[in-house]
Amino acid sequence: MAKLENPEVSPRLAKNLRRNILERCIEFGLLCSGIFAIFITLAIIYVLVSEAIPFFQHVSLYDFLTDTVWTPNYSIKHYGIMALVSGTLTTTFIALLVAVPLGTITAIYLSEFATHKVRETIKPVLELLVGVPTVVFGYFALMLVTPLLQKIYPDLTTFNMLGPGIVMGIMIVPYIASVAEDAMRAVPMAMREGAYAMGATRFQTAIKVITPAAISGIIAAYILAISRAVGETMIVAIAAGQQPNFTFNPVESAATITAYIVSVALGDLEHGGIGYQSIFAAGLTLLLMTLMFNIIGHAVRKKFAERY
Amino acid sequence: MVDKKRKHPKEIIKAESNALNFSYADGTQALKNINLPVYENKITALIGPSGCGKSTFLRCFNRMHDLYPGNKYDGEIILHPDNTNILDKRVDPIEVRMRISMVFQKPNPFPKSIYENVAYGLRVRGEKNKRVLDDKVEEALKGASLWDEVKKRLHDLAFNLSGGQQQRLCIARALATDPEIMLFDEPTSALDPIATMNIEELMAGLKEKLSILIVTHNMQQAARISDYTAYMYLGELVEHDKTNKVFTNPRKKETEDYITGKFG
Numbered sequence A: 001m002a003k004l005e006n007p008e009v010s011p012r013l014a015k016n017l018r019r020n021i022l023e024r025c026i027e028f029g030l031l032c033s034g035i036f037a038i039f040i041t042l043a044i045i046y047v048l049v050s051e052a053i054p055f056f057q058h059v060s061l062y063d064f065l066t067d068t069v070w071t072p073n074y075s076i077k078h079y080g081i082m083a084l085v086s087g088t089l090t091t092t093f094i095a096l097l098v099a100v101p102l103g104t105i106t107a108i109y110l111s112e113f114a115t116h117k118v119r120e121t122i123k124p125v126l127e128l129l130v131g132v133p134t135v136v137f138g139y140f141a142l143m144l145v146t147p148l149l150q151k152i153y154p155d156l157t158t159f160n161m162l163g164p165g166i167v168m169g170i171m172i173v174p175y176i177a178s179v180a181e182d183a184m185r186a187v188p189m190a191m192r193e194g195a196y197a198m199g200a201t202r203f204q205t206a207i208k209v210i211t212p213a214a215i216s217g218i219i220a221a222y223i224l225a226i227s228r229a230v231g232e233t234m235i236v237a238i239a240a241g242q243q244p245n246f247t248f249n250p251v252e253s254a255a256t257i258t259a260y261i262v263s264v265a266l267g268d269l270e271h272g273g274i275g276y277q278s279i280f281a282a283g284l285t286l287l288l289m290t291l292m293f294n295i296i297g298h299a300v301r302k303k304f305a306e307r308y
Numbered sequence B: 001m002v003d004k005k006r007k008h009p010k011e012i013i014k015a016e017s018n019a020l021n022f023s024y025a026d027g028t029q030a031l032k033n034i035n036l037p038v039y040e041n042k043i044t045a046l047i048g049p050s051g052c053g054k055s056t057f058l059r060c061f062n063r064m065h066d067l068y069p070g071n072k073y074d075g076e077i078i079l080h081p082d083n084t085n086i087l088d089k090r091v092d093p094i095e096v097r098m099r100i101s102m103v104f105q106k107p108n109p110f111p112k113s114i115y116e117n118v119a120y121g122l123r124v125r126g127e128k129n130k131r132v133l134d135d136k137v138e139e140a141l142k143g144a145s146l147w148d149e150v151k152k153r154l155h156d157l158a159f160n161l162s163g164g165q166q167q168r169l170c171i172a173r174a175l176a177t178d179p180e181i182m183l184f185d186e187p188t189s190a191l192d193p194i195a196t197m198n199i200e201e202l203m204a205g206l207k208e209k210l211s212i213l214i215v216t217h218n219m220q221q222a223a224r225i226s227d228y229t230a231y232m233y234l235g236e237l238v239e240h241d242k243t244n245k246v247f248t249n250p251r252k253k254e255t256e257d258y259i260t261g262k263f264g
């Protein structure tokens, strides 16, 4: 092939300098915001770890994990995180018991049964529920739900895990409903038509075809719900009592990790004292728990990854 | 009905549309006064340019349009030997779909195993007996010439099959419930030539047992496999006759233009 003497690029094919610069700027902007998010996360982990290290110089990791009493403010101090973990797990479990069925049914209804008009009415109402401050939910649990439960079960104490657990579940319903509904609506219409063409009813189509097809998105909704429940603070701080108590019995009062953190952080603590450092050990535990749930959730999700 | 029988003495009409009109919710009138018989144990092909209403017509036969609010049927589709208008409000669309099954343009297996895909229609009908299900699944897969390829992995996910295999799976799925009519909407348009040939051969065998109505954008395909051909244009039925007649000696000029490729 003959090489051109002077390889001039025709002006119509020449690189567009302005467009290139603009593209680079946009790319840089996106990169910056990505790095910023990672930086914040790392900073949080750094603070948690660096404050937790001196704590673990006082309290052995073994005691931290096996002791079942948490009394940092008493004269005989115990730092058994399980007393808080049990509260977190119990309230989370109750919340999921309420939110998973309600949220899933709501999602199925909205995606497969509701007419366009009904859906457009219900969705904003659900989103409104997300906007209610959790303090309000906390008092709702304390002043309304617990007294109601006491009518059925008179021995129930004023502060217990059942009431706030249920209210937390109600609070989480919209999260599950909205994420799961998006996943179900993303299932191609061809899948629905295939089921209907086989003589399936609406209900059979929704349960036997659409739900399995959207299962990975539905599980993502559950992961979000778990993270939300584990991290929820105000409802349990207000209505579950703030006494760390190693129990999984929902009618007893107990403190969750978050409830402990907020109660201690609100009191006047000597900066650098062991009580202060214990917040960070508790916070780190919370972070690891959430992380663990997320990893399990993603593994389950991957197993059921949808393909259509 | 009587005079139609005289016209094709040996043919039995399985279903027929009479003065069928159809409008979508947005007001588009997609079908205008369609009169078309579907003969028993024959393949009837619907051809015509894209957008002429072939799919719309096909989907009237299993009341697929009922899924979307606002669609309007007018006229009738009589199913024999019941002599019932399946578009009648009092007719349960689910019962209709139990007897008239459909295979779609793009293979749409369910997110289930091969076995469960084929068993789906039977389960919907309440069949629980494992022996019956096993037998029917095997029979349907054999009927769709897929058995030998999948018999060792019946419990694998259907999505792991190739496109052509998935489409034959969808045929098996539709076949498992012993339908009287099968509707095909461009069943090979997403497939390669070999998979297409497999499915065409399959349909030739299927018509021994049931009646077939197929939409195809491919005129060679219509000529190869069908007994009757209907040419549609802009929502109207232009011509309907025996396939060799339509392709060799069409009555209408428009049909001839379309078939010879002068238009379309």
Ligand SMILES: Nc1ncnc2c1ncn2[C@@H]1O[C@H](COP(=O)(O)OP(=O)(O)O)[C@@H](O)[C@H]1O
Residues within 6 Å of the ligand: B024, B025, B026, B028, B030, B048, B049, B050, B051, B052, B053, B054, B055, B056, B057
């Ligand atoms: N869901 C719908 N709503 C409104 N109009 C539609 C819809 N589906 C198809 N149509 C219109 O109806 C006509 C026939 O479409 P269709 O039956 O899909 O044609 P074909 O299958 O012959 O290509 C076209 O004009 C198309 O735009």
Ligand SMILES: [Mg+2]
Residues within 6 Å of the ligand: B054, B055, B056, B215
């Ligand atoms: Mg079409």
